[in-house]
Structure formats: C-alpha cells, structure tokens
Amino acid sequence: MEISAKGRLEVRITPADVGKRVSVRRLGETGSGSEKFTDTVGVLTSWDGGVLMITRRDGERVRIPETTLVAGKVVPAAPARRRGPAATYPELAHIAARAWRPVESERLGEWELRAAGGFTRRANSVLPLGDPGLPLDAALAAVRRWYGERGLPAYVQTATGAEGTQELLSAELERRGWVREVTAELWTGALAPVADRAGGAGVVLARTADEAWLARYRRKGVSEVALRVLGSGPSVWFAAVPGAAEGEPPAAIGRCVVDGRWAGFAAVEVDPGRRRQGLATEVMAALARRALDEGASAAWLQVETDNEGGRALYRALGFLPHHAYHHYRAPEEPGSGRQSGAARGPEATAGPGRP
Template sequence: MAGGVPVEARPEVRINPSDVGKRVSVRRVDGVADGRPVFRDVIGVLTAWDDDALTVESRGGVSVRFAAELLVAGKSVPPFPARHTSMPDMTPTGLQRTAARGWPAVEQQPLGDWVLRASSGFTRRANSVQALGDPGLPLAEALDRVRDWYAARGLPAHVEVVDGASPPDLAAELDRSGARLAPTTVRTARLGGLTRAAAPDSWRQVRLARTADREWLSRYRRVGDDPALEAAAHAVLHGGPSVWFAHVPGPDGAPLAIGRMAVDGAWAGLSAIEVVPAARRRGLATTLMAVLAARAAEEGATAAYLQVETDNHGAQALYDRRGFTTSHTYHYARLPQR
C-alpha cells in the first residue's frame, strides 16, 4: 500500500495539485481482499486535490474522491478521441429548446407554448420570451402580455423570433408594433472535427472545472458590479445539464482565454469563448473548443452548437474555419414601450 510513502516519492505518480483541471488516468488502492490490496483505475478530469484528497470526474459523470495516500499511479492523458459521426437530427425548434436548457433563465413562465424568461437583465437570451409555437392568444394580445410581464420586472420586452419555427405572422405583427430587430445565427459542427483542429499537445494548456471561479468571471465581460446582475449571471452560467468551464492560464495565473459548455444528450452548447486581446491569434479559442468538444464526446455527445451575432464577422470567420455551418437564424425583437 502507498500510505507510508509521500505522493511525490512514488515513481508512478506523475501528477500533482497543479494538474487540477486536466484529464488524468489514476490508480488507487480500493480496499483489501485475501490480504492483498485491490486496485481501481479511473480516467477523467481531476477536478480537485485538496485536504490530502483527490476528486476525479469519470467519463460517466461520476465523481470519485479518495485520499492521496491511496494513490499509487497517475498521469495526465490526452483528451478523449471523438469519433467521426453523422450530425444528429434536430429541427430549429428542438435546437432552440436545447439551447434554452443549456442557458436557463432564473425565472421562467409559460404563455401557451411560449416561455417568458427573466434573469435581472443578464443577456438577452435569458431575458426574452422564446416565441416557439402558439401562445394561446391572438398575437397582439400575447405581445401585450409579454410587454406587461417584463415591465413588472423593470426589464425591456424582448421577443426571440426563430426563422421557420415562430408563428409565421409574428414578424409582421412585430413590424406593426415598431419593434427593433437584432439577428443571431445558430451554427453547428461535428465534435470529431473540433477535437482534431487543435495543434498537437496544445490541450496541455487547458484546465476544466465544474464551476466558474473569480478568475474565470473576471475575463467574462458580461458580468458587472451590480449584485443582482452578478447573482443572475452565476445562476444562468451554472445552470443546465452537465456544465463545464474551461480556461487557459497565463503566466500570472489569470486566464488568457475562457469558454463554457453545456452537454445535453447528443448536443454540446458552446458559449463565452473569449480570448484577451494580447493573446489572440495563438489558436487559444480553437484549443479551448477542442478540449471542451472532447469532454462532450466522452459524455456521449456527437455535435456542438453555438449562437453568434450575425454581424460578429471575426467570430463567424473563426467558426467557418472550424467547420461550423449555419443551422438557422433568429432575431431578438425589442418591443417599444407604451
């Protein structure tokens, strides 16, 4: 057994607390049978090493925590090799609902098939009505309900209008109301292509975590000093199924690049991919997406989606190079005040 030997003195242990956030393969003592130690192996993300104990989150999403004295072997390993698979079938309606689960609003209320969403103003996605299907009311009356609901919360009324999925006469009704439109593109790609896009060994730079720490949030430009906004941002960012945060630490430990992912069945939603200006054009965004895509594939996903403003030409060009294609577009329409 390894209990009497310091971790750093065990020749087969080639990881330490600085490897938190990496994918690792570890072997530990897991009991004794017939007077001999029983060993167990696990491969996954090393999510913690504190108080002389390690936590590894396995491929199946199970967290395994054990004392450091039981560690007999460990090393960092490359990301999961995503297979080349076909794109899963998904309609614009289905993909928009998947995206809503991956970026869940703090407050939600149905209006027929529509969903009213509010999060103290943190992002339009979490503070707009998702207008899919029938609101159960004449459109003019439904939009009045929308306006009143957001006014009661001190928020502007935004409507998410999805091309080919929202009511066909909704856009005309919004035009009559004088709403202003802002277009967004939904893009999709196979995970296998994303994982292979990064440079060899560049994955060693990336750290994964289940929560966004203060350093990660400091690089995320949409969080300000308003306590209500910060609380809403924390809830939205950490909501959704199987959320991961990635970052590339700089020389001072502060992130040079960040990203977020929510895995939901066959789909992995990528968001908050940001690189500090001084570190751009080094392939960091590509590397972040590759590592996140590999983790999503390890959890059974096969494709990624992301949402990007149509006029963000720099981001659109990056996603073009990474093999993303356009699934559909939608618009945020801001209803004028009465």
C-alpha cells in the same frame, strides 16, 4: 423560376401562398436600355395592397410591388443540409434554451416568458414556440405586463431561415412597431472534428466559474443572478487557459453545456494580446473532448452577424449556419412616452464570444 410549356416565365404564386417559402424574379432598375432582374428567395409574409413582403433567411424584409413580378414559385420549406448534424429548429431552440436558463419563467400557453434581472436578452425574452393560447395582440399585452412588473423591457426572440421558424411572427411584430435590436445566428457542426484539433493540454476544466474565469469574462461585476444563468444547463463545463504569470486572468476561457447528443459552446473569449495564437481552438477542443466522453456527437454555438473573426474560426472548425435569430423590443406604450419596463444597462445576445 417557373417556365411554361411555351418557354415563358410565369408567376405561379398568389396571396394564398402567404407563409410559404417562395422564389421570385422581379424587374429591377429601368431606363438603362436593358431590363435588369432581381431574384429573391424567402418566406412570403404578406401580400396586401399590391405589394409582397418576403423575409429572407437572415430576417431582412424585401418589399416587392406585384407589378414588377416576372416569375415566381413555391419552393421547399428549407434547403437540404449537405453536411453536419441534422436538426430541426424546434429541437435546437429547446436545446439552446436549456443551456442558458433564466432565474424565473412562466408559461403563456406554449410560449415561455423568461427573466433573469436583465442579464442578457436570451434570458430575458419570450421564447414563442407554439401557440400562446391567446390572440396575438392579447398575448403581446400580457408579455408587456409581465416584464413591466419586473422592471424589464419586453423582448420576443424569433428565428428565421429554417423549416418551422417564425417569419410570420417577426412580420407581425414589425407591423405592431416592435423593433429588431439584435440579429445573430445559430451554427451547428459535428463534434468530433473539433475534439480532434491538436492542443488543449494546458486547458483547465471545471464545473464552476471561479474568480479567475470571471476576470476574463467580458461582463464585469457579474451578479449572483448572472452566476446562476452561467451555471445553468444539464451538464456545464468551464474551460480556462492560465495566464502567463500568476495572478493574471486566463489567456482564454470558454463554456460548454452537454445535453444529450448536443454540446453547446459559449463565452469563448481570448486576451486581446494573445489572439491569433490558436487559444480559442484549444479551449473548444478540450471542451469537445469532454463532451464526447459524455456521449455528445453534435455541436452548436451562437455568433453575431458582424463577428467576422469568430465566424471564420467556426467555419474552419466545420460549423455552418442553421438559422438566424432576432430579439424584438416592444415599442413605447401609447401615450406614455416610455417602453414597458426600464432597461438595465447594455445587453447583448449571441455567440461563443458574447452570451
């Protein structure tokens, strides 16, 4: 907190600091006989009508009446990472996008509109990096039209929690009634420690996803469009641990995309009856060794915020959260009673377990 030369706490932020990362202290509960304070760190996304809105790293928005402020200051845009590969948000956003390509895309200024028949939100959402070349309302109207023409719901993928992420855009979408449906995180780590894990001798690697691999993949009835998305990326590898008996689905599977210095892991899935036997680690180790052979040195993956088992595994492998990302769905069209575009079955984003 900011402390004056006289030792008092001071509020050293103003509405002119909207868009900056701030740390504030405010009065909490009252009437308990003693003052209680609450600290909040995040991006100041608005300051209107005597109320501050601060977006935390995970995308949560905190409403703070300015009358409760005790202290506040602008802080560095993102904390320094103490270990793991250095990376900016734009770099990782482009890397992740190349690892999970849509079957159709179109530019709206610097934004990319992506569609793949409804197979995952990642391949059927706008990646809003940069300027769309239009005022925001006009850009969002164009987005809704584009997805509506394809019979798809309109989604915008945003990110929070790192330098260059889109807290302000997320706040503007929420003001316009767009609904955040999914939040996940992108984690990064060094590749060598993953490759150094013991095991992996029984893992089979292939360039394509065969019927056995797809039998373990959690999405049943994978379409031709889905196969195109799964096979997209600069250098794609599929891994499988054969089942206990001939004809059984693999005990574990995984996917890795090598792109320059980066290796991205996805679709790491294990037979429920074989979990906690180290199979996920074996799959990732085998894929990591292949990625090292191709010149990669850093790794990334995406994981849901509620996937406690996966998060524990990835942390043990040396991964740390880099930023959170979110999918915002367009609200119903005014007067229509429906959303622009019809959803095509359940969709999920995120992690090595659920692409």
